[in-house]
Amino acid sequence: MNEKIKAKKILKILNKIYPNTPIPLNHSNKFTLLTSVLLSAQCTDLNVNNVTKNIYPKYNKPEHFVKLGRKKIEKLIKSIGIFRIKAKSIYLMSKLLLEKHGGKVPKNFEELEKLPGVGHKTASVVMSQGFGIPAFAVDTHIHRLAQRWGITNGKSVIQTEVDLKKLFPKKTWNKLHLQIIYYGREFCKARECFGLTCKICTTCYPNRKNPIKTKKA
Incomplete structure (x- = not known):
């Protein structure tokens, strides 16, 4: 399964689980x-x-x-x-x-x-x-998840941002940033999933047997 197919599957899963993405940080302006x-x-x-x-x-x-x-x-x-x-x-x-x-x-x-x-x-x-301007904020958590899901092999958040921007339509970036963060917190935690148990990991890698080690940004 190539990266573009994975990206489409990931987007479908995330849109189903998180149709709405409230901003997690409270603010007034x-x-x-x-x-x-x-x-x-x-x-x-x-x-x-x-x-x-x-x-x-x-x-x-x-x-x-x-x-x-x-x-x-x-x-x-x-x-x-x-x-x-x-x-x-x-x-x-x-x-x-x-x-x-x-x-x-x-x-x-x-x-x-x-x-x-x-x-x-x-x-x-x-x-x-x-x-509301399209931007893809990639932090260490998104970097880790993108590696786990096989949609980047970037060694830095900068490279991962470049890779994700190529894979996902620009109109999805703002929402997708939050969807990935929410998903990681709920289903693909750093010390629980290890690339083996969550819906996205098993969809991208149905035959994966060993825990995936991600390269730190």
Whole structure:
């Protein structure tokens, strides 16, 4: 079974299981979405939502965080991993948004990726979920699943993103990113499926007998 056939089968399974894909990170505007995505690095969406539910009702604009300053931001997000680094990024990002973009989140990859703490994956999430512009945000989880399902042999998330964009229609990218994440959490977990038990793994590799080892990004 080649990659294109696998991609069609995967899309069919995912559309059946996840016809709707709500955005997992709670937010009230594009700035809070950007902030939540930045906070979600090395942290669960649930933990981010638990922290931001007490922040966003009061602080939800760049000027709010600039006024707070780094130390106060640290106190607000201290239960999140690498909170000092993230607090610094949020403060500097907010400052730059006010100085260069009138407090608005820019609507293109180039300007988004110039913001402190914002990499390509974060920019992709904001472009797709915030602006509805086709983007395929590939993180280490999607990279692992794509390898398991035999639709990439990329050694990095960058290569995996290139491969997946070639296989799946552009109009599916925004929804597909979330569908794969939801599926991985529910059915194809890192330490449970091992490429042997879930519906997608058994569809792509019906005769697979041994656990699949994925190359870390």
